[in-house]
Amino acid sequence: MQIENKTFDELEVGASAELRRLCTADGLAEFASVSGNHNPLHLDNQDGDGDGRPEAIAPGMYSATLVSAVLGSILPGAGTLYRSQSVIFHETAHAGDELVARVTITAKQPGDQSVTLTTEVRRLADDALILDGEAIVRAPARKIRMDSSELPGLILQRHRHFERILALAEPLPALGTAVVCPEEAHSLGGALLARKHTLIDPVLIGSARRIAETAAEIGADLTGIEVIDLPLPRDAARHAVELVHAGRVHAIMKGHLHTDELLRPMLDKQTGLRIGRRFTHVFVMDVPGLDHPLLVTDAAINIAPDLRTKVDIVQNGIDLARSIGIEQPKVGVLSAVETVNPDIPSSLDAALLSKMADRGQITGGLVDGPLAMDNAVDLAAARVKGIRSPVAGKADVLVVPNLDAGNMLAKQLTYISHAEAAGLMLGARVPVILNSRADDDMARLASCAVAALHHARISGGTA
Structure with a gap:
C-alpha cells in the first residue's frame, strides 16, 4: 500500500x-x-x-x-x-x-x-x-x-497453541506416568512441574539416592510421590514396562538416560509394549506466526524408514493430531519436489502414501504428496506452483523423508523460528514422553499434556 x-x-x-x-x-x-x-x-x-x-x-x-x-x-x-x-x-x-x-x-x-x-x-x-x-x-x-x-514486520513469540493444549488437558485425571531415571534437574523438575499442573501422577524409577539429591538441589519436596530404587537404567526401564502391564501407569516419561536404553525393553517381542505398529516419534510444534500447531514426524527414531514404516508414521501422526483437537488432519508428505520423480525415492513414497490414503489404507486424515516444504505450509507458494489440494499450503502434519531431514527441520523451527516443541513416541501400548534436556518448562508441560490428551482419546477418557 x-x-x-x-x-x-x-x-x-x-x-x-x-x-x-x-x-x-x-x-x-x-x-x-x-x-x-x-x-x-x-x-x-x-x-x-x-x-x-x-x-x-x-x-x-x-x-x-x-x-x-x-x-x-x-x-x-x-x-x-x-x-x-x-x-x-x-x-x-x-x-x-x-x-x-x-x-x-x-x-x-x-x-x-x-x-x-x-x-x-x-x-x-x-x-x-x-x-x-x-x-x-x-x-x-x-x-x-x-x-x-x-516496513519491517513483527512476529509475536508466545505459546498460544500450547496454552490451548494445556487448557484441554488440565481437566483430565492426572495420567499415571512412570518417569525413568529422573536423576538430574531438568527431568525431575519437568515431571514435578507436570504433577503440579495435575497433568501426570508420577512414579519415579531410578537411583533413589540420586533422585533425592536432585530434589534437594532444585528445592523440591517428594512427599507423597512413589520412588522405586533401581539404580541401573536398564532395570528402571524394564520396571516401567512392567508397571504398564500391571495397569499401574498409563504413560512412560524419559528421564536422564539414553533413548535406546529406554526403548529396548519396550521392543521386546515377548514382554514389551508392541501393538503392531512401528514406534514413531512426533514433534508437536508451536511456531510463532502459524495459526495452528504443526506436527513433524519422524525426527527421532526411524533413521531411513521404508514405505511400510512410513505408513505407520503417517497414521500415528494423524492419530496424535486428532487427539489434540484437529478433527481432520491435513498431512503433507515432504520431498525436495512437488512432482513425482523416479530418481527421488521420497517423491515416490509420498505419491504412494497419498494414494494409500485415498484407498482407505491410511485413515482419519487427508494425505497429499509429494510436496516441497514451501507449498506444504504456504498457500501462496502452492498457488504459484499451480497445486490445488485440500492439503497444499495448509498442512497440519509434515512427514519427512528420513530422520536427518526431520531432525534438521525440527531444530530449524526451534532455533531459527523460535518454535517450542513437545515430543511424544507413539506405536507402543502407552504414549512415551521424550523430552530433551534443552526443553524449557512449557515444552515439558506440553509434552505431558499431549500424552494425557492422546491417552484420554484412545482409552475413552479413563486414567
Whole structure:
C-alpha cells in the first residue's frame, strides 16, 4: 500500500482523518513486549485483579498510540513530529473491541509549521468515547511517498497453541506416568512441574539416592510421590514396562538416560509394549506466526524408514493430531519436489502414501504428496506452483523423508523460528514422553499434556 503525506502547505483547517484497528490479545502482548508494561491486567492469559478471570484491558497508552498512528501515517503523515499531546481517558477498551482513532485540524501556525488537532478514540460498536485530547505537531515540509510493504514486520513469540493444549488437558485425571531415571534437574523438575499442573501422577524409577539429591538441589519436596530404587537404567526401564502391564501407569516419561536404553525393553517381542505398529516419534510444534500447531514426524527414531514404516508414521501422526483437537488432519508428505520423480525415492513414497490414503489404507486424515516444504505450509507458494489440494499450503502434519531431514527441520523451527516443541513416541501400548534436556518448562508441560490428551482419546477418557 502506498503512503503519501500532506505537507504543511497542503493542510487545511477542518481536515480530518481516521484509522480503524481491532484490539486483539496478540496486539496487547506485542504492546507489553515493546513498551515493557507487563501489568497482568492487560494480558489475556493473566488475572490482574484476583477475581479469577483474565481481564485483557487495553492499556490507556495502547489506545493513545492509535492517535499517533493517524498523525504519523495519514494526517499529516510521514515526517510529522509531536510537540505535545494532552489525553483524557473516559472508558477502557478490551481485546476484541474495534477502535476508531480520529484527528481533526483546528489551527495552523505558519511561523513554526505547527498544526493543532483534536484527537479522539472511540469504540466502534457503541460509539463510546475511550479518550480525547489535543495534539500539536510539526507538519512535514517535504512530500514523501513510500510503500508500506517495505516496513519491517513483527512476529509475536508466545505459546498460544500450547496454552490451548494445556487448557484441554488440565481437566483430565492426572495420567499415571512412570518417569525413568529422573536423576538430574531438568527431568525431575519437568515431571514435578507436570504433577503440579495435575497433568501426570508420577512414579519415579531410578537411583533413589540420586533422585533425592536432585530434589534437594532444585528445592523440591517428594512427599507423597512413589520412588522405586533401581539404580541401573536398564532395570528402571524394564520396571516401567512392567508397571504398564500391571495397569499401574498409563504413560512412560524419559528421564536422564539414553533413548535406546529406554526403548529396548519396550521392543521386546515377548514382554514389551508392541501393538503392531512401528514406534514413531512426533514433534508437536508451536511456531510463532502459524495459526495452528504443526506436527513433524519422524525426527527421532526411524533413521531411513521404508514405505511400510512410513505408513505407520503417517497414521500415528494423524492419530496424535486428532487427539489434540484437529478433527481432520491435513498431512503433507515432504520431498525436495512437488512432482513425482523416479530418481527421488521420497517423491515416490509420498505419491504412494497419498494414494494409500485415498484407498482407505491410511485413515482419519487427508494425505497429499509429494510436496516441497514451501507449498506444504504456504498457500501462496502452492498457488504459484499451480497445486490445488485440500492439503497444499495448509498442512497440519509434515512427514519427512528420513530422520536427518526431520531432525534438521525440527531444530530449524526451534532455533531459527523460535518454535517450542513437545515430543511424544507413539506405536507402543502407552504414549512415551521424550523430552530433551534443552526443553524449557512449557515444552515439558506440553509434552505431558499431549500424552494425557492422546491417552484420554484412545482409552475413552479413563486414567
